[in-house]
Amino acid sequence: MHKQIVMCYMISLLQISTGMTEYPCYFPCPWHNQTFGDYNHNFSETWTFNADGRTSTILIETRLNFICHQITEKFLILRLEGTDSFRCFSINYNPDIPLEFVMGGWNSFRSVNQTTAFTDVCEFCKVPNFTFLWTVGRTPPSTPLPPSLGCNRPSSCSPPGEVCDSSETIPKACPITTTSPPTTTSIKTTKSHCGKKHNTRSSA
Ligand SMILES: *[C@@H]1O[C@H](CO)[C@@H](O)[C@H](O)[C@H]1NC(C)=O
Ligand SMILES: *[C@@H]1O[C@H](CO)[C@@H](O)[C@H](O)[C@H]1NC(C)=O
Ligand SMILES: *[C@@H]1O[C@H](CO)[C@@H](O)[C@H](O)[C@H]1NC(C)=O
Ligand SMILES: *[C@@H]1O[C@H](CO)[C@@H](O)[C@H](O)[C@H]1NC(C)=O
Numbered sequence: 001m002h003k004q005i006v007m008c009y010m011i012s013l014l015q016i017s018t019g020m021t022e023y024p025c026y027f028p029c030p031w032h033n034q035t036f037g038d039y040n041h042n043f044s045e046t047w048t049f050n051a052d053g054r055t056s057t058i059l060i061e062t063r064l065n066f067i068c069h070q071i072t073e074k075f076l077i078l079r080l081e082g083t084d085s086f087r088c089f090s091i092n093y094n095p096d097i098p099l100e101f102v103m104g105g106w107n108s109f110r111s112v113n114q115t116t117a118f119t120d121v122c123e124f125c126k127v128p129n130f131t132f133l134w135t136v137g138r139t140p141p142s143t144p145l146p147p148s149l150g151c152n153r154p155s156s157c158s159p160p161g162e163v164c165d166s167s168e169t170i171p172k173a174c175p176i177t178t179t180s181p182p183t184t185t186s187i188k189t190t191k192s193h194c195g196k197k198h199n200t201r202s203s204a
Contacts, residue, residue, distance in 0.1 A: 023117035025068040025076075026053040029174035030098035036134035039141055047134055055081070070117045073154055074168040075125050076103075077118060084112045088125040090152045094143075095171040099136035102147040104128025122157035 032053050037043035049056045056078075058064045065081035076089045090104035109124045118124065133147040141147070151164035 021070055021072040021117050023070040024054065025071040026172065027056065027068055028093065028095070028098075028170060028172050029053070030095070034099060034136050036099075036101075036136055037138065039133040039135050040131070040147075043138060045132075069114075071170055072118075072121050072125075073164055073166060074151075074170050075121060075154055076170065077121065077124070079114075084110050084114065086111060086114070086124065088121065090125065090128055090149055091170050092148065092150045093170050095173070097142050098174075100141055100143055101134050102143065102149050103132045103134060104149045104152055105130045105132065120156075121154050125154050125157070127152055127161035 027049050031049040033049065033051050035046050035048040038045040038047075045058065045060045047056060047058045054068050056066050056068070058066060066078040066087070067081050068076070069079045069086065070077045074091050074093075076091050078087045078089065080086070086109050087105065088107040088109070092102040094100075105128050107124055107126050107128065111118070128149065131147055131149055133141055133143060133145075135141050151162040151168060153159070153161035153163045155164050155166035155168070157163060
């Protein structure tokens with residue numbers, strides 16, 4: 001059991017080191033089953049990540065169901081469920097603080113009948129004009145304020161904006177804990193996600 005977890009973690013590291021595109025994508029494991037609130041707006045907005053790791057709901061006045069479409073470097077491209085509407089979010093995520101992340105948005109674009117990964121994301125992942133700090137619960141964030149997004153343009157793009165290094169990524173794995181062994185169900189979830197990712201991902 002432990003070996004499988006470690007293997008899964010190593011596959012994640014491999015993906016990290018290649019700086020490729022994951023499609024279809026899964027949200028970072030620690031986010032699954034969690035509801036984040038937007039610290040900058042007094043938690044008036046929430047983002048819930050479902051157990052399947054692929055679907056999520058942002059509540060901002062209205063209910064927006066977002067599916068993880070693709071992750072390229074540190075950019076999360078989401079599809080508004082059942083539509084041709086997409087968003088590109090720049091993410092700053094430190095897995096040592098698993099229930100907190102900074103997001104730049106709100107790059108919105110349309111693409112009709114998109115069933116593959118986007119190969120050129122420069123057009124969509126523009127310099128964000130909003131920064132969100134998402135945290136679970138109402139505890140004060142551990143991230144220094146104001147939250148920093150870091151670089152905000154994919155490595156293949158040119159300025160305006162701060163162009164990222166291709167090694168920038170969104171860490172995906174759940175932290176390996178040595179104290180408490182994970183439950184059987186979480187092992188199943190992790191395994192199946194790793195398998196799907198490994199089999200279906202395509203490179204940019
Ligand atoms: C933040 O939200 C809490 C609870 O909903 C409310 O009591 C408080 O007044 C709000 N603060 C601001 C600055 O809006
Ligand atoms: C998108 O798919 C629908 C249904 O298959 C088709 O009718 C439509 O022509 C497609 N649109 C484009 C722009 O490819
Ligand atoms: C952010 O950018 C989008 C499109 O680029 C624009 O529609 C929106 O009004 C901008 N928001 C702010 C606060 O500048
Ligand atoms: C999320 O919840 C489901 C159902 O309770 C569970 O099977 C799964 O292991 C959980 N995932 C994580 C990452 O905790």
